[in-house]
Amino acid sequence: MEVRNRNLLAKAEPDTVVTNNVQSEKDGKSGISRMWDSLAPKWKNWWVRAVFAFTMIAIFVLTIQLGPFGLSLLVFLVQLKAIQEIVSISYQKYIQQNLPQNLPLFRSLNWYFVFVVSYYSYGLTIQHLFDEFDDRSHINQLFKSYHLFISFFLYMVGFIVFVLTLKKGFYKIQFKLYGWAHLAIMLFMTLGHFILQSVVSSIYWFILPICTVICNDIFAYIFGFFLGRTPLISLSPKKTWEGFIGGMVVTILFVFFFSAYLAQFPTMVCPISSQVSAFPYTLNCTPSDVFTPTYYTLSQLDTGVYLYPCQLHALVFAVFGSLIAPFGGFFASGFKRAFKLKDFDDLIPGHGGVIDRFDCQFLMASFVYVYMITFLPQTDLEKLTRMLLDLPTEDQLLIHSRLSSNLNSLGLL
Amino acid sequence: MEVRNRNLLAKAEPDTVVTNNVQSEKDGKSGISRMWDSLAPKWKNWWVRAVFAFTMIAIFVLTIQLGPFGLSLLVFLVQLKAIQEIVSISYQKYIQQNLPQNLPLFRSLNWYFVFVVSYYSYGLTIQHLFDEFDDRSHINQLFKSYHLFISFFLYMVGFIVFVLTLKKGFYKIQFKLYGWAHLAIMLFMTLGHFILQSVVSSIYWFILPICTVICNDIFAYIFGFFLGRTPLISLSPKKTWEGFIGGMVVTILFVFFFSAYLAQFPTMVCPISSQVSAFPYTLNCTPSDVFTPTYYTLSQLDTGVYLYPCQLHALVFAVFGSLIAPFGGFFASGFKRAFKLKDFDDLIPGHGGVIDRFDCQFLMASFVYVYMITFLPQTDLEKLTRMLLDLPTEDQLLIHSRLSSNLNSLGLL
Numbered sequence: 020m021e022v023r024n025r026n027l028l029a030k031a032e033p034d035t036v037v038t039n040n041v042q043s044e045k046d047g048k049s050g051i052s053r054m055w056d057s058l059a060p061k062w063k064n065w066w067v068r069a070v071f072a073f074t075m076i077a078i079f080v081l082t083i084q085l086g087p088f089g090l091s092l093l094v095f096l097v098q099l100k101a102i103q104e105i106v107s108i109s110y111q112k113y114i115q116q117n118l119p120q121n122l123p124l125f126r127s128l129n130w131y132f133v134f135v136v137s138y139y140s141y142g143l144t145i146q147h148l149f150d151e152f153d154d155r156s157h158i159n160q161l162f163k164s165y166h167l168f169i170s171f172f173l174y175m176v177g178f179i180v181f182v183l184t185l186k187k188g189f190y191k192i193q194f195k196l197y198g199w200a201h202l203a204i205m206l207f208m209t210l211g212h213f214i215l216q217s218v219v220s221s222i223y224w225f226i227l228p229i230c231t232v233i234c235n236d237i238f239a240y241i242f243g244f245f246l247g248r249t250p251l252i253s254l255s256p257k258k259t260w261e262g263f264i265g266g267m268v269v270t271i272l273f274v275f276f277f278s279a280y281l282a283q284f285p286t287m288v289c290p291i292s293s294q295v296s297a298f299p300y301t302l303n304c305t306p307s308d309v310f311t312p313t314y315y316t317l318s319q320l321d322t323g324v325y326l327y328p329c330q331l332h333a334l335v336f337a338v339f340g341s342l343i344a345p346f347g348g349f350f351a352s353g354f355k356r357a358f359k360l361k362d363f364d365d366l367i368p369g370h371g372g373v374i375d376r377f378d379c380q381f382l383m384a385s386f387v388y389v390y391m392i393t394f395l396p397q398t399d400l401e402k403l404t405r406m407l408l409d410l411p412t413e414d415q416l417l418i419h420s421r422l423s424s425n426l427n428s429l430g431l432l
Numbered sequence: 433m434e435v436r437n438r439n440l441l442a443k444a445e446p447d448t449v450v451t452n453n454v455q456s457e458k459d460g461k462s463g464i465s466r467m468w469d470s471l472a473p474k475w476k477n478w479w480v481r482a483v484f485a486f487t488m489i490a491i492f493v494l495t496i497q498l499g500p501f502g503l504s505l506l507v508f509l510v511q512l513k514a515i516q517e518i519v520s521i522s523y524q525k526y527i528q529q530n531l532p533q534n535l536p537l538f539r540s541l542n543w544y545f546v547f548v549v550s551y552y553s554y555g556l557t558i559q560h561l562f563d564e565f566d567d568r569s570h571i572n573q574l575f576k577s578y579h580l581f582i583s584f585f586l587y588m589v590g591f592i593v594f595v596l597t598l599k600k601g602f603y604k605i606q607f608k609l610y611g612w613a614h615l616a617i618m619l620f621m622t623l624g625h626f627i628l629q630s631v632v633s634s635i636y637w638f639i640l641p642i643c644t645v646i647c648n649d650i651f652a653y654i655f656g657f658f659l660g661r662t663p664l665i666s667l668s669p670k671k672t673w674e675g676f677i678g679g680m681v682v683t684i685l686f687v688f689f690f691s692a693y694l695a696q697f698p699t700m701v702c703p704i705s706s707q708v709s710a711f712p713y714t715l716n717c718t719p720s721d722v723f724t725p726t727y728y729t730l731s732q733l734d735t736g737v738y739l740y741p742c743q744l745h746a747l748v749f750a751v752f753g754s755l756i757a758p759f760g761g762f763f764a765s766g767f768k769r770a771f772k773l774k775d776f777d778d779l780i781p782g783h784g785g786v787i788d789r790f791d792c793q794f795l796m797a798s799f800v801y802v803y804m805i806t807f808l809p810q811t812d813l814e815k816l817t818r819m820l821l822d823l824p825t826e827d828q829l830l831i832h833s834r835l836s837s838n839l840n841s842l843g844l845l
Contacts, residue, residue: 167802167805167806168802168803168806168807171798171799171802175756178759178763179756179759181763182667182759182762182763182766185766187666190766190767190769190770191770191771193766193770194767194770194771195770198611198612198615199611201615202611202614202615205618253600254595254598343588346591346592346595349595350591350594353603353606354603354607357604357606357608358604358607385584386584389580389581389584390581392580393577393578393581398823400827400831403831404831404834407816407831407834407835408835408838410811412839412842412844414811414813415835415838415839416839416844417813418813418816418817418820418835419832419835419836419839421817421820421821422820422821422828422831422832422835423832425821426825426828426829426832429825431825431829432832
């Protein structure tokens with residue numbers, strides 16, 4: 020309804036538009052600029068959103084070429100930005116009250132905690148990368164063996180500094196900022212960890228869910244924009260049932276075919292382990308069962324069909340991505356209303372901040388993590404071997420004899 | 433100074449005391465009751481604290497007799513109480529504003545999240561206990577295989593209900609309560625997990641740190657009470673340098689000898705694995721190296737001494753427990769001041785709530801967890817074996833051949 024009215028309005032008042040154009044020409048503006056000025060605000064927003072949606076997709080596709088390292092860096096940067104967006108909301112209130120000047124280490128301490136938790140969650144991975152170059156470096160080994168201890172020690176330093184810089188009259192503010200920052204750090208660091216687990220297992224399980232949510236976001240927006248008339252939830256007045264259902268139908272269809280398409284590329288489906296690759300990212304392996312076409316018989320129709328098993332998993336993602344993941348968006352909308360924000364930030368024109376854009380991705384990522392662990396568990400045999408060979412020899416002998424007797428009983432030794 | 437003044441006051445005004453006594457006799461009070469009434473408030477507090485300190489120690493010692501199961505239950509109850517204490521602070525403010533009547537599922541949702549996280553962190557352990565009785569029960573296996581998935585699903589139900597019950601005008605309150613509850617749940621559930629890891633490895637590493645902090649608490653209080661005159665930190669005006677240092681000296685001495693004493697009992701030092709034991713708790717094993725007296729040569733003195741290696745680890749705990757763990761207490765004090773609370777609760781007369789009593793224990797527990805993982809890692813060979821035998825046979829064969837070649841190269845096969 021709104022769309023039509025706006026269009027009618029633009030057509031019904033040609034004089035105004037012409038006047039605007041004349042005005043524009045006087046300002047020395049080009050044709051495109053004039054066309055832009057004559058657009059209704061809703062269409063302007065549509066174009067800005069579209070252009071920046073394609074820009075983001077382009078960045079994403081380019082980053083994929085960089086392989087797991089590039090993707091991890093992208094995830095890390097998104098994490099940092101998300102934390103910053105949440106933390107700065109808590110600052111805003113106190114900055115307005117002119118308090119921060121009096122608060123010691125107001126911002127530094129929060130960023131110190133971000134650093135400590137980043138060191139904890141990324142440090143080991145980065146150190147494993149160093150192994151590629153120098154397996155026996157003493158300092159690297161030291162950092163690896165004492166990784167948790169160092170992280171804890173660094174955190175304790177921050178904790179003690181926090182307690183020592185507590186200032187009378189500011190206790191409540193300081194504790195609130197501390198709690199707020201910790202919630203943001205824990206939330207986004209955990210989510211980042213989930214996401215990276217998928218990257219490590221294979222890029223396929225990282226890209227597919229992201230594309231699922233992107234597809235659902237885009238088509239829910241398009242269906243809502245052109246057909247939307249029934250409001251879905253009071254938290255997000257712009258969201259409609261038409262968008263919700265249209266997005267879901269397209270997403271399910273898209274994911275069913277896209278999952279099969281992606282499964283053909285070794286770069287997508289091969290596990291990464293700890294290999295570092297040059298640009299462009301390449302990888303080769305025998306694809307696992309889940310990426311091998313399998314004949315499914317449809318007993319009732321007395322016929323069958325070839326499918327990649329991963330297509331069936333992908334359908335589960337499509338349903339979650341269009342049915343449950345939007346609640347991540349509703350949650351974010353409610354949060355923005357609670358703290359009277361339009362957007363979390365204005366980083367991406369037409370889309371808002373990182374959290375505005377990725378709100379549903381975060382929920383999706385947790386689901387994928389849980390789903391993969393439950394239904395597609397992967398054992399990192401290299402890591403397991405390393406662990407076993409690090410055991411005391413008597414433990415190794417015990418494990419060896421137990422494995423031998425099991426394999427003997429199966430007639431495999 | 434304060435102590436003396438109060439005593440002087442009591443002695444200098446005998447008339448008042450006598451008058452009080454006469455008053456008491458008229459009320460028909462007994463001799464002890466009269467003595468109690470005549471005590472200065474500080475001494476009353478001292479006696480209440482002492483009696484309930486001993487009560488708590490008694491409960492603790494009795495629970496030890498119940499073995500790991502009883503201790504886990506105790507830890508769980510303490511966790512629940514601590515979460516309740518924090519969560520109810522956030523309620524208090526809104527209850528005063530008469531808002532909660534209008535808020536749907538005000539408390540239920542928070543307790544639902546507590547339930548979900550408890551199920552997640554304790555569920556697997558409890559299901560392993562069931563294995564003792566029936567290893568092949570289908571439903572139990574189902575719950576075990578899908579544990580993470582079920583937990584996630586349960587959490588999502590709570591999350592969606594939260595979003596759907598968001599009520600206009602209450603957004604900010606609802607999000608604040610949600611965040612507050614999540615901080616409390618995550619904090620205490622993580623700490624509980626740390627503590628239980630020590631219980632499982634052996635009761636020794638659970639009891640020793642707890643006794644370290646208890647010892648430090650008691651002697652810091654006693655030294656502060658009798659000798660304290662130099663204030664330590666403005667957050668806790670009752671704490672003094674004399675108490676801090678006195679507590680530390682006694683704790684280091686106590687822990688050095690107590691750690692050797694405890695190391696003699698198999699019940700203390702044997703790993704628990706998944707055994708369930710009857711009351712009273714018994715266990716037998718060959719103690720590991722850390723619990724076996726070792727000869728340490730002191731090269732400079734040209735002599736040596738027999739020590740349990742665990743005594744040296746215990747000294748590290750003593751230093752942390754008396755130097756760093758008190759910051760947990762300062763943090764809690766600051767928090768109470770920030771939210772204008774005297775105590776977190778009045779559960780334990782003279783001591784306050786569970787958090788008041790265990791503030792330093794929580795910090796100690798995290799340290800012990802990190803320390804154990806770093807310096808005294810234990811491999812659960814049973815769990816490792818189970819994991820290996822669950823692998824696909826080709827993976828088992830691969831692992832077997834790698835183990836064989838390693839043991840061959842060491843000349844052990």
